[in-house]
Amino acid sequence: MSALSPVVVRDLSVSFRDTTALSGIDLVAQPGRRIGLVGENGTGKSTLLRAVAGRLPASARVSGTVEAPPDRVLLGQEPPFRDDRTIGEVLAATLRPLREAVSLVEELAGDLHDDAGRAAYAAALEYAVDHDAWDADRRAQVAAHELGLSAMEPERRVGTLSGGERTRLALATVMTTRPACLLLDEPTNHLDDQAIEVLTRFLLDLPGVVLLSSHDRVLLDDACTDLVDLDPTAYGTDGQGGRRFGGGWSDYVAAREDARRRWEESYAAQQDELDRLRAATRIGTSAIAHNRGPTDNDKFIYKFKGAKVESTLARRKKDAYRRLEAAEREQVRKPPRQLSFSHGLAAQSGPGRLVQLRDLVVPGRLRLEGLDIEAGEHLLVTGPNGSGKSTLLGVLAGRIVPASGTVSVGGRVAELAQDVVFAEPSRRAADLYADAVAGLDGAPSLRELGLVHPRDHQRPVGSLSVGQRRRLGLAVAVARAPDLMLLDEPTNHLSPALAGEIEEALGVSPGAVVLASHDRWLRRRWAGGVHAMG
DSSP: OOOOOEEEEEEEEEEEETTEEEEEEEEEEEETTTTEESTTTTTTHHHHHHHHHHHHOOTTTEHHHHHHOOEEEEOOOOOOOTTTBEEEEHHHHHHHHHHHHHHHHHTTTTTSHHHHHHHHHHHHHHHHTTTTTGGGGHHHEEEEEEEOOOOOOOOBBBBSSHHHHHHHHHHHHHHHHHSSSSEETTTTTOOHHHHHHHHHHHHHHOOOOEEEOOOHHHHOOOOOSSSEEEOOOTTTSSSSOSEEEEOOOHHHHHHHHHHHHHHHHHHHHHHHHHHHHHHHOOOGGGGTOOOOOOOTTTTHHHHHHHHHHHHHHHHHHHHHHHHHHHHHHOOOOOOOOOOOOOOOOSSSOSSSSSEEEEEEEETEEEEEEEEEETTOOOOEEETTTSSSSHHHHHHHHHHSOOSEEEEESSSSSEESSSSOOOSOOOSBBHHHHHHHTOTTTTOOOOEEESSHHHHHTBBGGSSSOOOHHHHHHHHHHHHEEEEEEEETTTTTSHHHHHHHHHHHHHHOSEEEEEEEOHHHHHHHHHHSEEEEEE
């Protein structure tokens, strides 16, 4: 398999213990194609990326085949660098194989006397050319500069970096190596606009295969040539039963809604036809010889005609059964109930000021002269990585105590932090939610909120995906009916469809909401106030 080869997945199924993560997945991704994986949380996007990368755990049960270039890189939701490594060590390790590739080409160029020597030289040259190895050092410098790493001390250890800084360091490594197959799991999490623009330009220029899972609808529009939905309608993403859609997110939304409508209409029409055929199998002789009783003079004729009626009845029933069996065999499955979140994010409270901050200082993280938030106000907090957005929300939630300044927060407060952690991962989602809302008057049930799929209610929290845990965390926060809702990157790890529903809920929520987000789609449509940090 040459360096720039396709990714070919055939009938892939993956399960963990009693959970099926993927079932019967087929996918072909040619070099130059940038394929976005979409679908609700828990449909197997991260599992598919790990399968292509060859990084599934030994406990996974796998069937089917995966073919992928040997030169492939997976950037998961947590960049794969040890905390004790320095920035300089990471970048040096990235450059080392490319420098070695150039040296190998130069070494083999002097040994072209036989077929073996020429073949080795050709293979080494192909690798070096595909990865533009001669330009690697310059690319590393450009990537470090564009991603803001050049201003950091090379001796700084990875463990001291923020989430956004770690992600940028990981992106710098792939921008330097230019792998033949790049696998990205939520690559824009923790990134600011500038870093996302750098990533997008890099993806558009990469000649190999790109498979990415992302909640970032702008990235899906700007970078992807195709989308593959792991949770499609019965008519698929292409209207013909397939999972693949040629185009970006904006076009796909309309196509998916149309496919869902046709699925529901076809299912309803088929159910009507099945009811009619079932009724036909129960037909009696009266429907064939209606109100035709015998007279004293023609009992023999009636008996003869009655036999013909019975024969006709049997033939009609047999035909109805045949058609019923065919209809039942060919019917589309019932459209599953869609997760739909339409609950308010915060409750309406009386008029007045909920938040007043003055001369706030959290050393090394936040300095803020003042901030006031009124009841019912919706405020978007923006700013680059490290500007203090998450710290501000932590202060409002009471998790972070400032070194100086005054903080006044009134009413009931609920928070969705970036990292949702549950202390007892072995507990079931439904039980944890029930405990969290115990004693709250009028708290909705977990099913009513439409954030966590019913099939996941009885699963241990530790077995849920990152996105599913964030759904559960949001459900707990919403159920408290807070006067002030704090949302830190609420669309991270969530499906694009649910992200859209949260945005709609923001628009109609009567309570106060403070939201920190890098989500460009959300920010472009924001109608409330904005507070820029940094």
